[in-house]
Amino acid sequence: MNIASRGATMAVDWEQRIDFPRLRSQRLQKAKEAPLASDLGALLLFDPNNIRYVTSTHIGEWARDKNARYVFLPREGDPILWDFGSAARHHQMYAPWLPPESFRAGVTPMRGAMPVETGVPDALGARIAHEMREHDVEGEKLGVDIPDIVALEALQRAGIHVTDGTRVMLKARAIKTVDEIALLDHAAGVVDAVYEQIYRTLRPGVREHEVVADAQHLLFELGSEQVEAINAVSGDRCNPHPHVFSDRLLRPGDQAFFDIIHSFMGYRTCYYRTFNVGGVSQSQLDAYKQCREWLDAAIDLVRPGVTTDQIASVWPTAEELGFPNEEACFGLQFGHGLGLGLHERPIISRLNSMTESIELKEGMVFALETYCAASDGRSAARIEEEVVVTADGVDILTKFPAEELLVTGKVYVRGADLLADSEARLQTS
Numbered sequence: 001m002n003i004a005s006r007g008a009t010m011a012v013d014w015e016q017r018i019d020f021p022r023l024r025s026q027r028l029q030k031a032k033e034a035p036l037a038s039d040l041g042a043l044l045l046f047d048p049n050n051i052r053y054v055t056s057t058h059i060g061e062w063a064r065d066k067n068a069r070y071v072f073l074p075r076e077g078d079p080i081l082w083d084f085g086s087a088a089r090h091h092q093m094y095a096p097w098l099p100p101e102s103f104r105a106g107v108t109p110m111r112g113a114m115p116v117e118t119g120v121p122d123a124l125g126a127r128i129a130h131e132m133r134e135h136d137v138e139g140e141k142l143g144v145d146i147p148d149i150v151a152l153e154a155l156q157r158a159g160i161h162v163t164d165g166t167r168v169m170l171k172a173r174a175i176k177t178v179d180e181i182a183l184l185d186h187a188a189g190v191v192d193a194v195y196e197q198i199y200r201t202l203r204p205g206v207r208e209h210e211v212v213a214d215a216q217h218l219l220f221e222l223g224s225e226q227v228e229a230i231n232a233v234s235g236d237r238c239n240p241h242p243h244v245f246s247d248r249l250l251r252p253g254d255q256a257f258f259d260i261i262h263s264f265m266g267y268r269t270c271y272y273r274t275f276n277v278g279g280v281s282q283s284q285l286d287a288y289k290q291c292r293e294w295l296d297a298a299i300d301l302v303r304p305g306v307t308t309d310q311i312a313s314v315w316p317t318a319e320e321l322g323f324p325n326e327e328a329c330f331g332l333q334f335g336h337g338l339g340l341g342l343h344e345r346p347i348i349s350r351l352n353s354m355t356e357s358i359e360l361k362e363g364m365v366f367a368l369e370t371y372c373a374a375s376d377g378r379s380a381a382r383i384e385e386e387v388v389v390t391a392d393g394v395d396i397l398t399k400f401p402a403e404e405l406l407v408t409g410k411v412y413v414r415g416a417d418l419l420a421d422s423e424a425r426l427q428t429s
Contacts, residue, residue, distance in 0.1 A: 006185045009223075009265075023179040024056040024097050028079070034168040035075045041140025043073040043165045044128060044155075046108075046147050049340040050169050052266050054079050055102070057095055059087050061226045067111050067148050072128060074135035082106025082127075109150035121150050125158030132160065143168055174337060174345045175363040180267065181388055184338060184365055187264035188386055188397040190222045191271045194260055195400040202277050202408040204252045208232040208245045215260065224262045228342065231259040234277070238380035239373045241332065252278035252409075255287075255374065257382035266340045270367045271398050272384035278409040284381070287374035288405040291381040294333060294370040302360065302368075302387055302394040308348045309357035311335060315350060315370070322373075326351040332371040338386060339365065364389040365397075381405075 008017055031054045035043055045051055046067050052058050054071050063069060063084065072080045082104050083091060091103040106127070107120050114120040132138045142155070143165025155162050176184065194215050201211060212230045219227050232245035234256035243259075250256065257274040274291070276284060297314040315333035323329040326349065335348030346358040346366060369384035383402050388395040 006182050018179050018182050026177045027053050030172045034172040038168045039141060040143040041075055041137030043143045045071040045145050047145045050145055053340055055081050057091055067108055072131050075137060077135055078102050109148055111148045112150050121154035124151055125154035129158040129160055170345050173339055176365050183265050183267040185397050187267050187269045190264060191260045191269050192400045194218050195273050199408055202275055204250055204278050206250050208234055208248050212245050219262050226263045228261040233257050236378040239378055250277050255284050255379040268338055268342050272369055272382045273400060273402055274381045274383060276407040280407050283375040284379045287372045288381040291370050291372035291383050295383050298368050302389060304360055304362050306360045307357040308346050308353040311348050312350045312353040335366050335368045337366045360389050362389050362391050
């Protein structure tokens with residue numbers, strides 16, 4: 001029976017936990033099957049998420065936006081990774097799950113920093129053309145994910161038929177292995193702890209960016225590999241939704257929501273929670289209750305065989321939310337796959353799912369998030385849960401309480417000389 005104990009990542013001899021050799025081999029096997037199940041002769045991957053999925057190597061988040069590494073994955077045979085300088089030698093020594101010849105030093109155009117005049121782009125094109133001949137796929141389609149335009153033009157000059165490779169990799173990555181789910185669960189558990197800290201921190205006089213700084217500190221203390229973003233949105237910044245934090249000072253009665261996006265061993269979270277600071281109004285309670293109802297209606301549908309249009313259909317239309325079309329409110333009522341990438345399959349929204357739906361399958365992991373503006377014209381609620389599609393329904397990975405609106409700090413109830421306890425919780429219904 002495949003089991004990966006959740007909540008513990010240190011290897012021990014007395015309990016089966018995350019099995020990293022199994023994780024590596026299962027990811028590579030799924031990636032190798034991707035070209036076989038398509039019309040592609042090979043894949044050429046620049047996306048750091050795809051590179052990690054295929055090779056189980058990682059050289060830091062500084063490499064994420066540089067297109068500094070690339071992997072050739074033939075229909076048959078081992079992947080070849082051209083790495084950044086001495087990283088290739090390091091992997092030959094410390095990554096024995098692939099043969100040493102899979103790791104080679106190479107230079108990319110680095111998003112145009114190495115232009116055609118340097119010879120680097122055409123050297124890359126010639127190198128890939130050579131590997132396609134060596135692996136008997138010359139003349140067949142090469143699936144590429146996110147090359148820069150300089151590399152893409154070099155591949156075309158080398159006579160290579162380039163096409164989209166992202167689709168086959170996303171399909172391969174859509175169903176998570178038991179170890180991937182355990183890592184996603186642990187990543188969410190780290191955020192559970194951060195929200196406990198945020199709950200205890202939110203007080204009038206605290207600024208949004210101070211909450212972000214404290215949260216980042218705890219995330220890294222708890223083993224986060226990368227903090228991609230922490231959205232902190234409060235008061236009149238809640239409506240419309242700006243997706244970023246500021247230096248705004250929290251004030252009594254503010255509604256505030258947060259989104260923590262980080263990765264643990266590459267596996268990401270997207271995890272919203274809403275709080276009220278020092279007090280709450282009826283319009284804020286109503287917005288939270290509606291936001292929760294929309295989210296619960298979607299979660300209640302999650303199980304194998306359900307299609308994404310069914311989930312999107314329980315959410316309000318753009319017009320009902322006061323927007324002219326679905327593009328204008330995209331992301332407010334939203335679902336997206338989670339894994340090594342933040343936005344994997346399935347993508348669930350009224351924009352795409354009503355006409356191009358995807359069937360949910362056991363092992364899919366995705367986030368569902370809803371938003372509701374309050375009638376006061378400034379406040380809003382935002383809630384998100386990460387879910388796993390199980391054989392008989394759904395497992396929720398995000399554990400910090402969100403069934404009710406939590407109010408932080410001392411609460412003064414208007415019309416009565418009463419100071420509520422700082423841990424007071426106001427029911428949404």
